[in-house]
Amino acid sequence: xxxxxxxxxxxxxxxxxxxxxxxxxxxxxxxxxxxxxxxxxxxxxxxxxxxxxxxxxxxxxxxxxxxxxxxxxxxxxxxxxxxxxxxxxxxxxxxxxxxxxxxxxxxxxxxxxxxxxxxxxxxxxxxxxxxxxxxxxxxxxxxxxxxxxxxxxxxxxxxxxxxxxxxxxxxxxxxxxxxxxxxxxxxxxxxxxxxxxxxxxxxxxxxxxxxxxxxxxxxxxxxxxxxxxxxxxxxxxxxxxxxxxxxxxxxxxxxxxxxxxxxxxxxxxxxxxxxxxxxxxxxxxxxxxxxxxxxxxxxxxxxxxxxxxxxxxxxxxxxxxxxxxxxxxxxxxxxxxxxxxxxxxxxxxxxxxxxxxxxxxxxxxxxxxxxxxxxxxxxxxxxxxxxxxxxxxxxxxxxxxxxxxxxxxxxxxxxxxxxxxxxxxxxxxxxxxxxxxxxxx
Numbered sequence: 001x002x003x004x005x006x007x008x009x010x011x012x013x014x015x016x017x018x019x020x021x022x023x024x025x026x027x028x029x030x031x032x033x034x035x036x037x038x039x040x041x042x043x044x045x046x047x048x049x050x051x052x053x054x055x056x057x058x059x060x061x062x063x064x065x066x067x068x069x070x071x072x073x074x075x076x077x078x079x080x081x082x083x084x085x086x087x088x089x090x091x092x093x094x095x096x097x098x099x100x101x102x103x104x105x106x107x108x109x110x111x112x113x114x115x116x117x118x119x120x121x122x123x124x125x126x127x128x129x130x131x132x133x134x135x136x137x138x139x140x141x142x143x144x145x146x147x148x149x150x151x152x153x154x155x156x157x158x159x160x161x162x163x164x165x166x167x168x169x170x171x172x173x174x175x176x177x178x179x180x181x182x183x184x185x186x187x188x189x190x191x192x193x194x195x196x197x198x199x200x201x202x203x204x205x206x207x208x209x210x211x212x213x214x215x216x217x218x219x220x221x222x223x224x225x226x227x228x229x230x231x232x233x234x235x236x237x238x239x240x241x242x243x244x245x246x247x248x249x250x251x252x253x254x255x256x257x258x259x260x261x262x263x264x265x266x267x268x269x270x271x272x273x274x275x276x277x278x279x280x281x282x283x284x285x286x287x288x289x290x291x292x293x294x295x296x297x298x299x300x301x302x303x304x305x306x307x308x309x310x311x312x313x314x315x316x317x318x319x320x321x322x323x324x325x326x327x328x329x330x331x332x333x334x335x336x337x338x339x340x341x342x343x344x345x346x347x348x349x350x351x352x353x354x355x356x357x358x359x360x361x362x363x364x365x366x367x368x369x370x371x372x373x374x375x376x377x378x379x380x381x382x383x384x385x386x387x388x389x390x391x392x393x394x395x396x397x398x399x400x401x402x403x404x405x406x407x408x409x410x411x412x413x414x415x416x417x418x419x420x421x422x423x424x425x426x427x428x429x430x431x432x433x434x435x436x437x438x439x440x441x
């Protein structure tokens with residue numbers, strides 16, 4: 001089976017130059033750190049575009065399909081521009097993501113709004129901007145959205161998000177498709193929702209179902225099973241309500257390679273499984289060919305990104321670990337603390353070296369749990385060295401915070417020996433810009 005770039009640890013343009021420095025996108029990482037400071041998010045444009053094209057190639061035999069980039073993985077105006085240029089639509093889960101995409105001059109019809117607790121203001125924003133689809137998650141949202149639409153004398157195409165009852169063996173915090181989940185309608189609640197749409201919520205145009213089975217998925221059978229569940233529901237709904245659903249959103253969730261132990265399937269393997277299941281489901285349940293949405297996020301941007309840090313202090317625990325502290329940590333990448341995520345790293349200014357040691361890379365934040373990588377073999381590091389942690393393009397910046405009142409890092413896009421700032425580094429004035437002191441103080 002053909003490989004895809006989500007199966008690589010490093011961006012596709014990664015190499016070591018004559019100075020034994022790490023290069024990404026034709027840019028020397030040491031020079032990037034010197035020019036822009038650290039911590040620094042680095043995004044390789046070529047890798048994003050390669051993976052985007054691999055997704056489209058993988059599904060090219062199926063014409064009724066739209067790729068929706070899962071914005072929660074990483075959303076900036078520059079990323080939105082790239083994904084739009086690659087022919088992707090957008091899955092957004094907040095007004096902030098929706099606003100960013102709209103401000104990037106994306107066709108609003110290529111946007112789907114997802115999420116389990118959308119506010120009235122968010123729903124109004126989606127309706128006012130005439131986005132393509134809203135994935136309705138619960139009974140309250142059905143009522144709120146219908147009321148908004150009737151007030152504005154509009155209609156809206158919707159999907160109903162369901163929990164398909166499929167569990168994948170990923171971290172429990174990122175399993176979203178099993179029965180005990182905060183997301184979506186349980187299959188036993190689906191008929192009640194459809195009755196409401198038919199009889200009361202007449203401004204809602206029900207087009208199909210939306211399921212999502214998790215994140216960082218390495219299994220393939222779960223995708224086959226997910227399609228079968230939806231196909232079965234399409235037939236049941238047609239038989240019971242005489243409603244022929246046409247749209248099937250299968251979510252995303254394809255895993256990436258954080259370390260050599262990770263073995264995610266390729267985009268091509270996932271496409272084969274999904275398309276085979278659709279063909280089988282059409283025959284088994286006598287349904288017409290559905291229009292499908294696929295929502296990759298992590299598998300598009302994770303591998304394309306890395307984070308550069310500068311080494312500060314070190315501590316050798318007697319008869320214990322050696323800690324190497326860097327100038328970032330859990331505020332710019334909370335995944336090791338939240339999910340016990342494991343990463344791969346190199347010393348960007350001394351990539352290939354025989355004199356190595358086992359160290360633990362510690363963050364600079366006031367938490368004992370602020371550890372980025374435990375027990376990694378690296379060349380002996382010293383103050384001022386630049387450490388590059390790979391595969392941080394997804395859920396690094398998007399989950400970052402100002403913990404300890406530390407400013408957020410800058411982000412640069414690299415391509416063909418050129419680097420461009422796409423997120424400015426926060427200043428201290430930015431940090432306090434929303435602080436207000438009451439007059440009586």
